[in-house]
Amino acid sequence: AQSVTQPDIHITVSEGASLELRCNYSYGATPYLFWYVQSPGQGLQLLLKYFSGDTLVQGIKGFEAEFKRSQSSFNLRKPSVHWSDAAEYFCAVAQAAGNKLTFGGGTRVLVKP
Amino acid sequence: KAGVTQTPRYLIKTRGQQVTLSCSPISGHRSVSWYQQTPGQGLQFLFEYFSETQRNKGNFPGRFSGRQFSNSRSEMNVSTLELGDSALYLCASSRDFGETQYFGPGTRLLVL
Numbered sequence: 755a756q757s758v759t760q761p762d763i764h765i766t767v768s769e770g771a772s773l774e775l776r777c778n779y780s781y782g783a784t785p786y787l788f789w790y791v792q793s794p795g796q797g798l799q800l801l802l803k804y805f806s807g808d809t810l811v812q813g814i815k816g817f818e819a820e821f822k823r824s825q826s827s828f829n830l831r832k833p834s835v836h837w838s839d840a841a842e843y844f845c846a847v848a849q850a851a852g853n854k855l856t857f858g859g860g861t862r863v864l865v866k867p
Numbered sequence: 868k869a870g871v872t873q874t875p876r877y878l879i880k881t882r883g884q885q886v887t888l889s890c891s892p893i894s895g896h897r898s899v900s901w902y903q904q905t906p907g908q909g910l911q912f913l914f915e916y917f918s919e920t921q922r923n924k925g926n927f928p929g930r931f932s933g934r935q936f937s938n939s940r941s942e943m944n945v946s947t948l949e950l951g952d953s954a955l956y957l958c959a960s961s962r963d964f965g966e967t968q969y970f971g972p973g974t975r976l977l978v979l
Contacts, residue, residue, distance in 0.1 A: 786965070797871075797957055797970035805965065844910065853900050853964050854923045857910035 756781040758845050760858035767835050768866045775830040775861050777845030786848040787828045788855065789819055793841045801843075804828065815839070840865040869893065871960050871971035879977045885946040888974045892939050892960030898922075899941040900968065901933060904955040913956075916941055917963070945976075953978045 757780045767773050779785055786805050790798040802813025809821040819830045828845060842862045846855040872891045880886050892899050900923075901913040912925040916935035933943040939960070945952055955975050959968040 790970075797972045798959075799970070800967055803967065846910075848964075853898050853915045853917075853959075853961060853968060854912045854925070855900070855902070855910075855959075855968065856912065857902075859909050 756785075756847050756849060756856050758847050758856055758858035760843075760845055760861050762861045763859070764862050764864065766864045766866060769837055770834050773830075773832045773835045773839070773863065775843050775845075775863070777828045777830065777858060778826050779828065779845070779847045780826065781847055781849075785828075787819075787821060788846040788848070789813065789817070789828075789830045790844045790846060790857075791815075791841045792844065792860075798844065801830070835863075835865055837865050837867065839863060871958055871969050873956075873958050873971040873974050875974060876972065877975050877977075879979065880948050881979050882948055882950060884948050885944060886948060886976060887942055887944045888956055888958075888976075890941045890943075890958030890960075890971060892941070892958075893969055896960035896962050896969075897939055898961045898963055898966075898968075899935055899939060900959045900961075901941070901943050902957045902959065903927075904957060904973070905951075905953070910957075913943065948978045950978050952976065 759778045788803045789801040842860045845858040874889045898917045900915040915923040919935045930946045935941045955973045957973045959970045961968045
């Protein structure tokens, strides 16, 4: 069965500093990978996705992620965080058929001024 | 274009009751998926409907059911509510598999 692990439950970062959120997945075939962000009381917003091709994926709000098959990882990065980036971030993998997403446990990001 | 809408946004029920939640997908989207989000279990897939047919189902008891109408709007029903059903229920729509899933704001259900 597929699974997603986000090892960091909480991360605190200073405004203007870089951010990297870790995501490891377990899936037998080529995965469809996603990063979503959830602000308090809100639904999920897609930041970026990887289906195939270039392993470095650019997303919205200045985020990027790199797919590394050898490490089963899909880490999310942002060079310089803004206070508005404080939110919870979820990594997810989709199976080959249908739209079932399996989510990681999430990483809550706190941005210090 | 309008996003995914979910009604109601908040709901309070008591144990043993049943509840119906509604989701209107983005125009042109034929796939609707439902997820449950709780602090303890995180985000868990409930089921997915595509063109009125259930295409995928998660590991939830039969008390959780859903359906999709010809206009792609979807409803999910939970019967015989339990305290543990208190959660944020999220609906997502997409044109088809492989397309971006857009999430609604969710319905927060509290079971007393």
